[in-house]
Amino acid sequence: xxxxxxxxxxxxxxxxxxxxxxxxxxxxxxxxxxxxxxxxxxxxxxxxxxxxxxxxxxxxxxxxxxxxxxxxxxxxxxxxxxxxxxxxxxxxxxxxxxxxxxxxxxxxxxxxxxxxxxxxxxxxxxxxxxxxxxxxxxxxxxxxxxxxxxxxxxxxxxxxxxxxxxxxxxxxxxxxxxxxxxxxxxxxxxxxxxxxxxxxxxxxxxxxxxxxxxxxxxxxxxxxxxxxxxxxxxxxxxxxxxxxxxxxxxxxxxxxxxxxxxxxxxxxxxxxxxxxxxxxxxxxxxxxxxxxxxxxxxxxxxxxxxxxxxxxxxxxxxxxxxxxxxxxxxxxxxxxxxxxxxxxxxxxxxx
Amino acid sequence: xxxxxxxxxxxxxxxxxxxxxxxxxxxxxxxxxxxxxxxxxxxxxxxxxxxxxxxxxxxxxxxxxxxxxxxxxxxxxxxxxxxxxxxxxxxxxxxxxxxxxxxxxxxxxxxxxxxxxxxxxxxxxxxxxxxxxxxxxxxxxxxxxxxxxxxxxxxxxxxxxxxxxxxxxxxxxxxxxxxxxxxxxxxxxxxxxxxxxxxxxxxxxxxxxxxxxxxxxxxxxxxxxxxxxxxxxxxxxxxxxxxxxxxxxxxxxxxxxxxxxxxxxxxxxxxxxxxxxxxxxxxxxxxxxxxxxxxxxxxxxxxxxxxxxxxxxxxxxxxxxxxxxxxxxxxxxxxxxxx
Numbered sequence: 001x002x003x004x005x006x007x008x009x010x011x012x013x014x015x016x017x018x019x020x021x022x023x024x025x026x027x028x029x030x031x032x033x034x035x036x037x038x039x040x041x042x043x044x045x046x047x048x049x050x051x052x053x054x055x056x057x058x059x060x061x062x063x064x065x066x067x068x069x070x071x072x073x074x075x076x077x078x079x080x081x082x083x084x085x086x087x088x089x090x091x092x093x094x095x096x097x098x099x100x101x102x103x104x105x106x107x108x109x110x111x112x113x114x115x116x117x118x119x120x121x122x123x124x125x126x127x128x129x130x131x132x133x134x135x136x137x138x139x140x141x142x143x144x145x146x147x148x149x150x151x152x153x154x155x156x157x158x159x160x161x162x163x164x165x166x167x168x169x170x171x172x173x174x175x176x177x178x179x180x181x182x183x184x185x186x187x188x189x190x191x192x193x194x195x196x197x198x199x200x201x202x203x204x205x206x207x208x209x210x211x212x213x214x215x216x217x218x219x220x221x222x223x224x225x226x227x228x229x230x231x232x233x234x235x236x237x238x239x240x241x242x243x244x245x246x247x248x249x250x251x252x253x254x255x256x257x258x259x260x261x262x263x264x265x266x267x268x269x270x271x272x273x274x275x276x277x278x279x280x281x282x283x284x285x286x287x288x289x290x291x292x293x294x295x296x297x298x299x300x301x302x303x304x305x306x307x308x309x310x311x312x313x314x315x316x317x318x319x320x321x322x323x324x325x326x327x328x329x330x331x332x333x334x335x336x337x338x339x340x341x342x343x344x345x346x347x348x349x350x351x
Numbered sequence: 352x353x354x355x356x357x358x359x360x361x362x363x364x365x366x367x368x369x370x371x372x373x374x375x376x377x378x379x380x381x382x383x384x385x386x387x388x389x390x391x392x393x394x395x396x397x398x399x400x401x402x403x404x405x406x407x408x409x410x411x412x413x414x415x416x417x418x419x420x421x422x423x424x425x426x427x428x429x430x431x432x433x434x435x436x437x438x439x440x441x442x443x444x445x446x447x448x449x450x451x452x453x454x455x456x457x458x459x460x461x462x463x464x465x466x467x468x469x470x471x472x473x474x475x476x477x478x479x480x481x482x483x484x485x486x487x488x489x490x491x492x493x494x495x496x497x498x499x500x501x502x503x504x505x506x507x508x509x510x511x512x513x514x515x516x517x518x519x520x521x522x523x524x525x526x527x528x529x530x531x532x533x534x535x536x537x538x539x540x541x542x543x544x545x546x547x548x549x550x551x552x553x554x555x556x557x558x559x560x561x562x563x564x565x566x567x568x569x570x571x572x573x574x575x576x577x578x579x580x581x582x583x584x585x586x587x588x589x590x591x592x593x594x595x596x597x598x599x600x601x602x603x604x605x606x607x608x609x610x611x612x613x614x615x616x617x618x619x620x621x622x623x624x625x626x627x628x629x630x631x632x633x634x635x636x637x638x639x640x641x642x643x644x645x646x647x648x649x650x651x652x653x654x655x656x657x658x659x660x661x662x663x664x665x666x667x668x669x670x671x672x673x674x675x676x677x678x679x680x681x682x683x684x685x686x687x688x689x690x
Contacts, residue, residue, distance in 0.1 A: 107499070107511035111518070157682065166507045167685055170450070173510055174682040177455070177618065181674030184542075188668060199525065278518050327526060334522035341515070346498045 025298035028291045032305040036086065039309050043082045043316040049073055084209040085315045085329060086308035087217045088270035089280050093288070093307025094228050095263035096281030097300055101235045102256055103165035106345065109282035110267040112172040113260065114154045115147035116278065117179035119271040120202050122146025124183050127198045128190035140213070140272030147268035150175065155260065201275040206315050206329055213273050220269035224262045225304065231259060232296035239294050277330040280307050283337045286344055310337070369638050372631060376645040380429075383652040387428070388421050390656060423551045428655045428669070429648045430554060431614050434561055436647025437568050438606040439621025440628070440639055444575050445599040449626070449688055450510050450681070453489075453607035454618025457516030461492025462611035464520040464527075467538055471531050482557045485608035492516055493600055541615040557609035564605040568640055571599065575636040617670040619677020620647055626684065650676075 045056045051070060059066045059074045095110040102108075110116070123143045126133065154175050158168040183202075187195050200207075234255050237245040242252050270277065288303035314336065315329035388400045395413050403414035435453065442451040453459050465488025466481060476484075499512035528538065574595045577585040582592050610617060628642040654672040661667060 105507065105511060107508065107515055109515075112511075112514065157686070160686070170507060170510060170685040171682050173455070173514055174678045174685065177674055177681075178678035181618075181671045181678070185667060185671045188542075188671075189665065199529065202525075278522065282515065322530070325530065327529065331522050331526045331529070334519055335526065338519040338522075342495055342498065345512075 025292045025295065029298065029302055032302060032309065036305050036309050039312050040082050040086065043312050044074055044078050046316060046320050047078060080209050080211050080214050081206050081315065082312055083214045084217060084273050085206055085311040087214065087221050088274045088277060089307035089311030090304035091221050091225065091266040091270040092277055092281040093284035093303040094225055094300055095266040097285045097303050098228060098259050098263040100285055101239050101296065102259055103169055104239060105169065108169055110263060111176065111278050111281065112169050113264060114150040114172050114175050115264055115267040116271055116276045117176040118150025119143035119147035119268060120276055121179045121183050123201065124186045124198055128186045128194045131194055144268045144272045147271055148264060150179065151264045200328060206274050207326055209273065217269055217273045220265060224265045228262045229300045232300060235296040236294065275328070275330065277311060277333065279330070279333045279337045280310055283341050284310055369632060373641055373645065376642065376649065380645055380649050383649055384425055387425050387652050387656055388417055390659060391421060426551065427554055427614060428651045430561060431610050431617060432620060432647035432651030433644045434606045434610050435617060435620035436624035436643040437565060437640060438603045440625045440643045441568065441599045442603050442621060443625050444578065445596045446509060448509055449684060452619060452622030453603060454616060455510060455622060456496050456513035457520060458489045458492045458603065458607050459611055459616035459618060460517045460520040462488040462608045463542060463616045464488055464524045466612060467524050467527055470538065471527055479556060482560060482609055482612040485612040486604055489604040489608035492520060493604055553613045557612055560605050561609050564602050567602055569637065571595065572636045572640065579634050615670060617673055619673045620650060623677045623680045624650060
């Protein structure tokens with residue numbers, strides 16, 4: 001790592017606030033923003049009804065002048081889905097960065113804090129055991145509450161004898177496997193029709209997303225994502241070890257629960273929107289780290305962009321490749337991401 | 352010298368206490384088996400069971416129930432429990448890791464994925480190849496976990512690698528089942544570890560592998576005892592550590608692959624049993640193996656009874672019961688060991 005000052009840019013977003021940023025980081029951020037935009041545009045054009053790139057551009061920016069049918073296809077079906085995909089991916093990626101940095105473990109992922117398992121178990125209860133008790137619109141909220149509840153349980157259990165990141169993660173594994181046994185029980189004995197729709201959701205599927213959900217997700221994401229980014233200095237120090245961070249003025253006992261809360265919010269809002277997208281939170285931070293290593297000021301936005309790209313790509317591929325059949329985005333991502341992840345991790349070990 | 356000392360120690364007196372423990376456990380297994388055989392849609396008294404097992408009279412309908420349907424399930428439970436427990440002992444021994452378990456490390460789900468894929472896409476291979484596919488899957492999963500976790504003795508990293516591998520394989524299984532929806536209906540019982548859905552035919556397919564693997568386990572006892580003192584000490588005592596680890600992993604692959612082929616992925620038995628056995632005997636692997644074998648069989652029979660009794664007309668899959676028993680034990684272990 002060369003630390004030559006020539007590579008730094010001084011940015012003054014507000015008077016009296018000076019940010020030092022590496023020009024390479026900024027360049028990568030711009031690159032991935034462009035990539036995300038183009039992936040989004042590609043997602044808008046492809047589908048069972050192909051629309052040309054030029055045409056969809058027109059439909060998106062001047063919907064008045066285009067035929068109603070096409071405007072509906074893009075604005076009602078594809079755009080909310082794309083936005084939801086991008087937001088979920090970004091949220092999970094940020095949650096992943098936070099968890100990997102807090103636990104200082106490259107294999108940690110948002111699924112480990114129990115939110116996904118809690119949310120899926122709750123969702124399955126309301127979809128399979130007592131269907132139609134709760135209107136479909138409120139299901140995500142219930143999932144979110146379930147996820148929160150489980151995350152709180154894991155936190156309480158693991159901090160009973162003093163907090164340690166390793167214990168948190170391992171207890172998360174234990175609770176998650178218990179909850180997934182419960183979910184499996186419901187999957188095995190539930191009505192097969194209900195189970196299939198539940199499985200679709202569990203696999204991380206975005207096919208029923210509405211603008212309302214996108215707006216809700218947007219609010220959660222913007223608030224907690226910004227808060228997470230503002231903690232980048234603390235995260236930078238936490239990576240070096242709890243003691244180092246403490247000596248540099250980071251109060252672990254306050255900062256870590258706060259960061260965990262942020263990652264729970266991010267994860268559960270995306271689980272509520274799109275079901276479980278297990279792999280994004282694990283892999284997006286790793287890809288981002290290849291471009292900007294552990295500088296969280298750049299790492300957080302960059303992995304958010306990469307996570308968004310990944311989910312949009314996964315969702316678009318999932319609905320086009322096996323065309324009449326829609327594969328959930330989460331599963332496509334695992335198929336594509338798993339080999340990459342394994343290669344990445346084995347390479348990391350050698351250095 | 353250490354080995355000599357250990358030998359001396361074991362030869363010093365006849366191990367009455369340990370042997371009587373084995374006998375007691377054996378008795379417990381037998382009682383549990385009788386209980387297992389007697390429970391069901393129709394309760395059958397123990398005398399009839401005894402007659403069915405010793406002097407079988409096919410005309411008696413009760414005896415026929417025992418011999419024709421319930422006996423198979425009991426045998427599967429016994430074998431599966433014993434095999435998983437042995438796999439757990441070996442896994443924990445060679446990775447020097449108290450949290451290792453073929454289910455938790457994704458080995459079971461790897462085997463399950465390969466079995467599902469072979470059932471759905473390669474139906475031309477008959478059921479005889481099912482165990483082979485399971486071994487293949489287990490081996491691939493083991494390889495990936497080891498690649499991710501490395502040989503270093505880091506529990507947390509190994510468990511996390513296992514979680515990642517489990518996520519990968521279960522997602523791929525889910526994709527297969529989404530593509531082939533009839534397959535979902537056919538396989539969803541098996542996928543959560545169903546002893547009830549299994550039968551003697553499947554057991555017949557795997558028992559040659561299982562017997563060989565179990566005997567090989569006992570052949571590794573001396574090296575494992577030495578390895579328990581640390582890799583360096585073991586090397587000093589003339590143990591080929593690399594060979595030990597590879598053969599141990601091979602045994603784990605065969606044991607848990609066979610279990611998956613017979614009864615689907617059943618988790619946590621391999622995690623819980625070695626710890627229970629270690630409460631009873633210290634780390635002499637020959638006794639640890641014996642105790643784990645019996646305890647594993649016992650645990651699986653009892654969970655299978657629970658699976659049939661709790662929601663009485665329905666039955667839960669045994670794998671789900673073992674997860675509910677095993678996960679709290681795992682959490683307790685984490686809380687106690689990770690100080």
